[in-house]
Amino acid sequence: MDRRKFLKQSSLASSLFFVPSFVKAFEDVAISSLGYKRLVIIQLSGGNDGLNTVVPFENDLYYKERPSLSIAKNTVLKLTDEVGLHPSLAPLNRLYDEGLLTIINNVGYPNPNRSHFRSMDIWQTAVDSNEYSQSGWIGRYLDTYGKNPHSAIEINESLSLAMKGETTNAIATQDAKALFNLSRDPYFKNLQNHGNDAHLSEHNLGYLYKSMIEAHSSAKYIYETSKTVTSKKEYPKNKFGKQLKTTAQFINSHLATKVYYASLNGFDTHVNQLPTQKRLLTQYAEGIETFVQDLKAGGTFDDTLILTFSEFGRRVKQNASVGTDHGTANNLFVIGNQLRKPGLYNNMANLDNLDGNGDLKFEIDFRTIYATVLNKWLDVNDEKVLNKSFKQLDFI
Helix, strand or coil: CCHHHHHHHCCCHHHHHHCCCCCCCHHHCCHHHHCCCEEEEEEECCCCCHHHCEECCCCHHHHHHCCCCCCCHHHCEECCCCCEECHHHHHHHHHHHCCCEEEEEEEECCCCCCCHHHHHHHHHHCCCCCCCCCCCHHHHHHHHHCCCCCCEEECCCCCCHHHECCCCECEECCCHHHHHHHHCCHHHHHHHCCCCCCHHHHCCCHHHHHHHHHHHHHHHHHHHHHCCCCCCCCCCCCHHHHHHHHHHHHHHCCCCCCEEEEEECCCCCCCCHHHHHHHHHHHHHHHHHHHHHHHHHHCCHHHEEEEEECCCCECCCCCCCCCCCECCCEEEEEECCCCCCCEECCCCCCCCCCCCCCCCCCCEEHHHHHHHHHHHHCCCCHHHHHCCCCCCCCCC
């Protein structure tokens, strides 16, 4: 088979960067080995401003440092006598009132990096800020505990580093039917007749052929299983809402998937932050509330934990463009019906005691949260996944 013809004609070729690598078909694995609890990870990309998300509305320093960027006290959705939520987070406030939300403040890591790409890599690989890894923390979880292609699914066009393992990758798809149809491409059958062509290893196409063939059964399984469920909830008409609707469909159809990954982009608010963050937080909160309602209706919410993070927070002091620059520590949301400490897990940062760059000091290493989720929720050995031991928390 001509290599150039393969790359040009096969629509499958363009999708191979998000299919799993060197995986066994799901039929060969006992689903019982994966348990039933599910983790949904939501990434707020760009560095959400945590200080305007969870607002210290009684702190004079907050208003002093943000004279035209702060959230007006009379608009804050009060959680306590001193702390409240951004007014766009009313749906999240309702989850808080139901005891379904834990807010963990001052989350970060030692020697923080303020580059979007590097900080995101650190969060996704869970290594020290002076280390580098080609595998993500969920990917390494898949290497050891997720023995089929669909053990983790990212609702996106391509895989985040977090979902790439050393031997096993997650699947990335925004549409189960489209993925299934892709796997049934007429050219696909022809590939199976050329899997042992001598030129494949020379051109590094052997891996591509193998990945395509191994992904076929998983694509069929996802589509055939999830098509039996249709959401009756009205999700927001935006990309994030569609991601959550697809995720709920997968969960409510009881796919043998342990981890789902979705993202909401646009939080790099250096300029004119107020309207941008308002719009994005509205999308996030409305989408999450509908998602929770959908899971409740499907009887799957009790076994689902939702974790929302951003790669870093923003600087305390507003900049000259009525925005905020890259910071360090941030808040993290945990949503579920089995929370041990719903509400504010810990106090907000001391604005009188910032680091040398005017940033919040981190208190909780994000990897302690990962370790807790791995051990207490996914019921696996967190040290095997994170490659070192971290103190676990008690929010679940």
